Amino acid sequence: MNGFEIRRENKINDILNAALKLFSxxxxxxxxxxxxxxxxxxxxxxxxxxxxxxENLARQAFFKIMDDIMIDMKALVESDLSFKEKINKMHFISTNSSNTFIEIFNQIDFIKDPLIQKFLDEYGENKTIPLLMQLIDQGKLEGDLDTDISPESILIYIHAVNKALQSNLDQKVRSDLGKLFFYGIFKTSK
Incomplete structure (x- = not known):
């Protein structure tokens, strides 16, 4: 990257960071x-x-938050922590990021924007779901997740929770869905 491109990227990041701060x-x-x-x-x-x-600046700020969260999640999933430790940390990251989203983007019908919906669908398919499947595989290997539950069932469950979270839910319901998602798939005693 040459000097001009670096200055341009820095300026874009400065704008996005200022917008996020003021929006929040x-x-x-x-x-x-x-x-x-x-x-x-x-x-x-x-x-x-x-x-x-x-409006487009708000969309780009939303995309930036998503990318920043994904960087943290990817580093967490690829870390040497146990499955249970990763789930606890992932739930914490998810809860905190959800609060940020609600504060900034739930103030308008932002989440219903067709471009945001398309982005969320593609992001889920290409980034979030593969990362979650990697984590689920680790959970099964460590004996924390039920190995009888098929990957297809897990994907249907992930899609259902994801669609629910894309709607305008109050913070308590979002938190409860997060708990169900992260802890509801643990292996039970038979």
Whole structure:
């Protein structure tokens, strides 16, 4: 990457970080492009050149959060921790990120945006599900998950929980679904 590309990427990241900070403090609707530009120390024109609109900037900020969370999740799944330790940490990361999402993106019908829905569907299929299946394989190998449950059943379950989480649920229900998802598949005594 040359100097120009590095400066461009840094400017984009500064804008995204400023937008996320302001969105989380005041909500997407109440934050103006001028406020984001001032916070990121860039011109409003730069924001429009990179993102075209505040709505697209909000989408890109959402994508950035998802990517940041995925980096943490991938590092966790690929770590040397036991399955149970990974599940506990993953539940913690998931709960904290869910709270961030709710604070920022649940203030408008953002989650119903067709581009966000498409992104979530593709992200789940290409990144989240393969990572979860890797974790599930480890759980089965360590004897913590029921080996009789087929991968197809697990995928149907993951899809159902994912669709439920994409709707406007209150924080308690989201938390309960997270607990069911992370702990409801543990092997039971027979």
């Amino acid at each position: 403090m005041y909500g997407i609707k109440k934050v103006s492009i001028a406020e984001i530009a001032k916070s990121a120390n860039v011109s409003q024109v730069s924001i429009y050149n990179f993102f075209e609109s505040k």
